[in-house]
Structure formats: structure tokens, C-alpha cells
Amino acid sequence: MDKQLSPVSPILLVDDEEAWLHSFSLTLRSVGLSNIRCCADSRKVMEILASEEVGVIVLDLTMPHLSGETLLPEIVREHPQIPVIIITGLDLVDTAVQCMKLGAFDYYTKVSEETRLIAGVQRAVDLSRLRQENDLLKEHFLKDKLDHPEAFSRIATHNKGMRSIFQYMESIANTSEPVLISGETGVGKELIAQALHALSKRKGEFVPLNAAGLDDTMFADTLFGHKKGAFTGADQTRRGLIEQATGGTLFLDEIGDLSLLSQTKLLRLLQEREYLPLGSDLPKRTDCRMIFATHQNLQEMQTEGTFRKDLYYRLHAHRIHIPPLRERLDDLPLLVDLFFEEGAARLNKKKPAFPKELISLLGTYDFPGNIRELQNMIFDAVSTHKNRTLSMDSFKDYLRLRRPHLDGEVKKVPQTQTPFSDLPQLPSIKEASYLLVLEALNRANGNQTIAAEMLGITRQALNWRLKQADREI
Structure with missing residues (x-):
């Protein structure tokens, strides 16, 4: 045709x-x-x-x-x-x-x-x-609604970028082509994979496997299974995860950690839809849908020769990139409230109230561990709190440990990487100090206490600098 x-x-x-x-x-x-x-x-x-x-x-x-x-x-x-x-x-x-x-x-x-x-x-x-x-x-992409919002019920968000991702997921829900999910550690890649499985309405199971730390033999045995007598200690036949995923979805996480030999086996599985259990000469076929995830840059890895180029392009039939939490800070109030509720339920406590300034404080942090880090941070705070309203001290202590400059340590930065490198004329010390205070206030949504924490000074010192600048202006 x-x-x-x-x-x-x-x-x-x-x-x-x-x-x-x-x-x-x-x-x-x-x-x-x-x-x-x-x-x-x-x-x-x-x-x-x-x-x-x-x-x-x-x-x-x-x-x-x-x-x-x-x-x-x-x-x-x-x-x-x-x-x-x-x-x-x-x-x-x-x-x-x-x-x-x-x-x-x-x-x-x-x-x-x-x-x-x-x-x-x-x-x-x-x-x-x-x-x-x-x-x-x-x-x-353009309509502001989802056909199957129930599939995303476990992903708390009202971010527009995430909503566009959900709409794209609905459009590829029934495809049999592989899907690659990328994103930093802790952004919720497995939740996205589970949502795709729910949207596909496949009758089989959702079967996850984390490839990190698996050598070639362990990877093949876990994924493909083995026959009785295939190796010492194989006293009975074992089904691999790919067989368990028949009629459903196989989710393979951290594929960037696979060795080149394991990548070759994975490529054959994708191309032929066939695999060999260890010790078997008869290939088996699979009809499962395969979803892959990584926090690594596979494009750079295939350029460096540590990830097969043919596998890299084979995985790009459908690509979903999950933004880090620092790029969707509008979700912070929703996530904080959710994790306080979950944490209180797990610890059999009453959900504590928290000060409004907490959202502004958390918004100044870049969350390298993303949503998982935020969840752990809140669960820890809930486990130690005793008063009616939650104190922000545990959060301040947590951030102070991860921002050493708050305790007076100055981190040396190469000259070519300073914020002033591209300026034709340097500001004076007073001007630079005033601009830094303004930027801290902007990031802290005007909260002087949080801005002072970011700059490693007291609130009184910050207030004094503002007054000095007003007098000079």
C-alpha cells in the first residue's frame, strides 16, 4: 500500500x-x-x-x-x-x-x-x-485532559511537563516496541513503567529487574532461566523473569550497568523476540512488552564504546525523559503534603502540621536524590517530631550538612567557572554583596530567614546589609 x-x-x-x-x-x-x-x-x-x-x-x-x-x-x-x-x-x-x-x-x-x-x-x-x-x-499533546487518569494515580503531580509525558504515554500504550525511560536516580522511573503497563491493559504481570551489579551469568540466569543440570547446583529447572512476564511487561532498570556481553544478549532478545535458557539448545519466544530505564547518558556511553550503538538505537523506538525534582518545584507542596500523610500512617502517628516556610526552604535545595530523597527527608522528620507543629530544625540540619558553605567553608572554584567570568567589568564588593542578597531573597520567595541560611549568615546580618544598601541608594 x-x-x-x-x-x-x-x-x-x-x-x-x-x-x-x-x-x-x-x-x-x-x-x-x-x-x-x-x-x-x-x-x-x-x-x-x-x-x-x-x-x-x-x-x-x-x-x-x-x-x-x-x-x-x-x-x-x-x-x-x-x-x-x-x-x-x-x-x-x-x-x-x-x-x-x-x-x-x-x-x-x-x-x-x-x-x-x-x-x-x-x-x-x-x-x-x-x-x-x-x-x-x-x-x-494539546488537550488538557487524560483519557485514563487512573493509570497515573500513584504519581503525584500537577506539573505541565509531567502531564505532557502522561499524554504521550497514552499515545504509545498499546505499542509492542521497546520504551526507554531516562532520568536521574529517584525521579520515579519504575512508577512510570508501571503506569505504562496499566495503560496497555495487558493481562500478564509487571515483572521488574534491576540490572545493577549483575554479572553476565547472573543476568542471563535471572532473565532467561536455566535447565536442570545447566551448571553445578542447578538441581531443577528455573523459569526466568522473561517467561514470568509472558503476556505482560518486563521492566529492566539500570541497563547502563550491563556489560557488553549482556548487551549482546539483550539485543538478540529485542530483535528476534527469542532467548535461550542456560543449558538449552531450543530457543523460546516471548510476547512480553519490554520497558527499559537508566539514569546514565547512553548517548555518551555509546560514543565512548561502553554501550552498543545498535542496542542504543534499537531502544529509541519510544523515549520518555522524566525531569528532576528541581525542574518541577511546583510539585513540592503536593509531594510534601503526600509524604507527611504517608509517613504519619506508616509510623502510626497523627499527621503533623508544618510551617508554610518549609516549602520555600526546600525550594532552595537542588535534590540530587530527587523525589526519593524528599520522601526520606520527610519520613525522618516525622519519626522524630513530638509537637503539634513540625519544627524545621531537622530540615535545616539536613541541608546544612549538604551545603558546607553555610558553616563558613568556602569552596574554591576555578576562575573560568565563576559567575563573573563573562562580565566585561567586575562589580564592586558592595554591589556584588547586594546582588547576592537579592538573588537569595528571590530564591527564598522573600523569606529573610531562609535567604540568610542560603548565604551562611544570620538574619540580622542580612537585614543589616539591606539597610546599608538602602542608605547608599
Whole structure:
């Protein structure tokens, strides 16, 4: 079938003259428009449109049972996205004008030049394809709703970037091609994989495997299984995880840690959909959907030769990149509240209230451990708190340990990496100090206590610097 047409969007030819249907079908096929559906009984047209996706309709005006003039307004009303070309044996201007008013895309007589008629069909095909592409864009990326929000119930977010990712996930839910999920440690890659599994509605299990720390033999044994007697200690046959994932989803995390030999085995699995259990000469086939994840930069690894180039490109059928928490700080209030509730429930405590300044304080931290780090930080605070309102001291202590400059330590930075490297003229010490205070206040949403913590000074010292600057201004 020609690439210009989608196989699910044929050209529907409607005419009671079967000889013309056959002749015009051959004409269209000769120019590469081969996805054609013919209908000689006009009474079946609406039934066809209700059950099949049609791209373009070529409709004869004069037919027994239901004329084209009767069908046209009904088609336009029920299926306005389908271009309709009217053809007739009579060259009547008034009829042509009336058809165009009723919504016809174009009008031709059967005695028209064949090239004109073909050109008209091709224009209608192009219009139909553009409309379909536009609908897909709206459906997957532009609409502000999800078709299956329940699949994402375990992922707490109202971030627009994450919402776009969810919409993309819905669009690829039923594909059998591999999916690669990338993102820093702790962003929730396994939750994304589980959501994809839920969206696919596969009846089999979701089977996870973390490849970190697995050598070649352990990787093959865990993934593919082994036969009895395959090696010393193999006293019985063992099913691998890939077999357990039959009809479901296999999630392989940290694939960047795989050795080149293990990568070769994985590539064969992806290409052939076959694998060999250890000790077996008979390959087994798999129908599971495979999802992979990594926190490493696979592009850099394949450039360096530590990750197979062919596997790298094979994994890129569908790619999902999860942004780090520092790029979705608008989710902080939602996540903090959720983790306080979860932490209190696990520790059998009442959920504590927390000061509003906590969100501003946490917003000044870059969270290298992402959501997992935030969760652990809050669970630790909940486990030690005793008062009605949670103290921020444990959070301040945590951040102070990870920002040594707050205790007076100055980190030496190479000159080429300083914030002033690109400035044609350096600010004075007073100017630089004032600008640094302003930036800290901006990041702390105006909270002087948090801004002072960031700068490693007391609130009184920060306030004094602001007053000094006001006097000088």
C-alpha cells in the first residue's frame, strides 16, 4: 500500500455503475493511490462510515435508492472531517454550486479530464491526512485532559511537563516496541513503567529487574532461566523473569550497568523476540512488552564504546525523559503534603502540621536524590517530631550538612567557572554583596530567614546589609 495513504483511511468510491468503479480504481492505483474501497449500493454508505475509518469519499450524484444529493448533507453532518468529491454525468453549473453549498469538497463530471479528477482526489487525500495529523496532535499533546487518569494515580503531580509525558504515554500504550525511560536516580522511573503497563491493559504481570551489579551469568540466569543440570547446583529447572512476564511487561532498570556481553544478549532478545535458557539448545519466544530505564547518558556511553550503538538505537523506538525534582518545584507542596500523610500512617502517628516556610526552604535545595530523597527527608522528620507543629530544625540540619558553605567553608572554584567570568567589568564588593542578597531573597520567595541560611549568615546580618544598601541608594 502506498505510503501516501494510511491503510486505515481508504478512498471510498460510491457509484451504482460497477464498470466505472473498476475503471476509476485502476486509474487511482496507477498513480499510487491503492487503498480503495468500492460501494455500488448507496444504502450501505452510512453503515460503512459508521464501522470503518474513511479518508476521502468520491460520491456519484445520480444513483438509485439514495442519490448523492440526498447522501451529501447527511455525510457532512455526521462525518464533517471527511472530504467529499461529487461526480456526475451531467455538467450542470447550478447543481455544482448547490453541492458546494451543501459542503462538498469539489465537483467533477465523469467526462472531465482524468488528470483533473485525479488531482482533485489527491488534494482531498492531502487534506484528510493533515486533519488526521492535527487531531492526533490535539489528542496526545494539546488537550488538557487524560483519557485514563487512573493509570497515573500513584504519581503525584500537577506539573505541565509531567502531564505532557502522561499524554504521550497514552499515545504509545498499546505499542509492542521497546520504551526507554531516562532520568536521574529517584525521579520515579519504575512508577512510570508501571503506569505504562496499566495503560496497555495487558493481562500478564509487571515483572521488574534491576540490572545493577549483575554479572553476565547472573543476568542471563535471572532473565532467561536455566535447565536442570545447566551448571553445578542447578538441581531443577528455573523459569526466568522473561517467561514470568509472558503476556505482560518486563521492566529492566539500570541497563547502563550491563556489560557488553549482556548487551549482546539483550539485543538478540529485542530483535528476534527469542532467548535461550542456560543449558538449552531450543530457543523460546516471548510476547512480553519490554520497558527499559537508566539514569546514565547512553548517548555518551555509546560514543565512548561502553554501550552498543545498535542496542542504543534499537531502544529509541519510544523515549520518555522524566525531569528532576528541581525542574518541577511546583510539585513540592503536593509531594510534601503526600509524604507527611504517608509517613504519619506508616509510623502510626497523627499527621503533623508544618510551617508554610518549609516549602520555600526546600525550594532552595537542588535534590540530587530527587523525589526519593524528599520522601526520606520527610519520613525522618516525622519519626522524630513530638509537637503539634513540625519544627524545621531537622530540615535545616539536613541541608546544612549538604551545603558546607553555610558553616563558613568556602569552596574554591576555578576562575573560568565563576559567575563573573563573562562580565566585561567586575562589580564592586558592595554591589556584588547586594546582588547576592537579592538573588537569595528571590530564591527564598522573600523569606529573610531562609535567604540568610542560603548565604551562611544570620538574619540580622542580612537585614543589616539591606539597610546599608538602602542608605547608599
